Ligand SMILES: Cc1cc2nc3c(=O)[nH]c(=O)nc-3n(C[C@H](O)[C@H](O)[C@H](O)COP(=O)(O)OP(=O)(O)OC[C@H]3O[C@@H](n4cnc5c(N)ncnc54)[C@H](O)[C@@H]3O)c2cc1C
């Protein structure tokens with residue numbers, strides 16, 4: 503038996519998969535544990551469903567990662583204080599280092615009155631819902647005729663896209679805490695919804711906030727032009743949904759009816775304060791209400807506080823004086839053998855390419871740490887036994903191949919570009935890991 507470094511990677515999104523491959527290519531024996539049955543993370547369950555070319559290209563790359571011989575995959579296994587395995591269980595199995603690439607699974611709520619009303623959601627849950635991730639795929643959602651989406655990032659536009667082109671609601675209002683010059687979304691994402699944008703409402707809104715913008719030396723006309731950059735490539739609208747922005751406004755509370763259903767969101771107007779070359783939103787005390795049946799918070803995510811690593815603000819705590827910094831970043835948790843990468847290092851930050859690079863960098867830090875240890879005689883039998891003792895169906899890489907083949911055949915049969923099972927039982931049955939009821 504040859505000696506190898508033995509590493510556990512938690513999470514099979516882009517950061518975990520590419521980080522795991524890097525370690526395996528270095529010669530480590532790598533085991534990837536993933537909460538979801540399928541690999542891919544937000545590349546599978548976040549990226550908008552109609553981006554078929556991008557998604558199938560990424561799936562192909564993920565398949566290639568799973569082909570690496572000294573890399574094992576266990577899907578449907580959650581790691582964490584309340585998971586199937588705890589960090590200490592992984593240590594007890596002999597893993598010399600643990601790379602946490604579990605994304606940012608916590609929910610960033612603002613703690614406002616009314617957040618528990620029916621019709622108030624966090625964007626991640628909605629995104630998981632329309633991308634068919636169990637159990638979100640089966641949760642009831644109340645998408646009303648008038649919907650507010652809080653935030654001005656690409657996730658806000660993805661939610662607007664879903665509400666405008668799938669749900670075809672009457673009105674979508676993007677509520678943005680700063681002004682038109684601080685939008686974070688890209689032109690490309692705006693192309694899907696800009697044909698529904700009420701340009702008169704946009705002009706009126708920009709006129710309303712112009713004095714505040716000018717007071718901090720912002721150019722309202724330039725901001726307007728940036729928002730409208732997507733117009734030449736606008737996708738023709740397929741609904742009568744009116745899409746508009748409310749700038750310089752923050753939600754402060756939500757109101758519901760006797761049945762607990764959301765009826766209104768109260769907004770506080772903001773002004774802009776120039777600070778350190780940027781701006782900050784500050785409430786003016788002026789409040790008003792919007793009649794809405796749905797509010798979706800698209801304000802970014804936070805890491806999972808129950809994972810078993812200390813959390814500060816929205817992120818896992820990183821060592822401030824890392825032993826193995828890569829590109830000036832710390833990938834080290836306060837535990838010497840636990841490293842973090844991708845959205846687990848920096849929540850809601852960047853695209854798939856960023857997560858891939860960050861996961862790879864994290865694995866470089868892991869590799870440097872391993873050089874201070876001796877390789878060991880890896881006992882995979884102990885891992886297999888521990889997994890068997892979980893008494894639940896666990897998915898290996900060969901199973902994933904079968905699942906993909908079944909889903910592709912189903913898509914062909916139904917004449918669809920893509921077919922995706924939306925619950926675990928169907929997936930497990932398709933892989934032969936569960937008997938058909
Ligand atoms: C709505 C949305 C749309 C996006 N669209 C695009 C786009 O169009 N193009 C683009 O380039 N980027 C897009 N992104 C960004 C991109 O998806 C992310 O940058 C990237 O997926 C982050 O990778 P990650 O591996 O760090 O985390 P994730 O992709 O979140 O992967 C985390 C993995 O960890 C697993 N996991 C979680 N908790 C545990 C646990 N406790 N135990 C075991 N496993 C666990 C999950 O099952 C998942 O597989 C989008 C993001 C969002 C939110």
Ligand SMILES: NC(=O)c1ccc[n+]([C@@H]2O[C@H](COP(=O)([O-])OP(=O)(O)OC[C@H]3O[C@@H](n4cnc5c(N)ncnc54)[C@H](OP(=O)(O)O)[C@@H]3O)[C@@H](O)[C@H]2O)c1
Pocket residue numbers: 612652653654655656657658660678679680684685686687691752800801802803850851852853
């Ligand atoms: N199609 C794509 O390529 C795609 C799709 C989705 C996501 N992504 C990527 O995924 C990452 C995350 O996207 P994201 O949209 O979640 O994040 P984001 O781009 O950081 O946008 C978050 C938005 O929420 C606002 N916000 C944050 N905290 C708030 C609060 N307390 N109250 C009110 N508003 C608040 C922010 O405003 P401030 O600016 O004032 O902080 C910002 O407008 C980004 O890198 C994004 O590009 C890409």
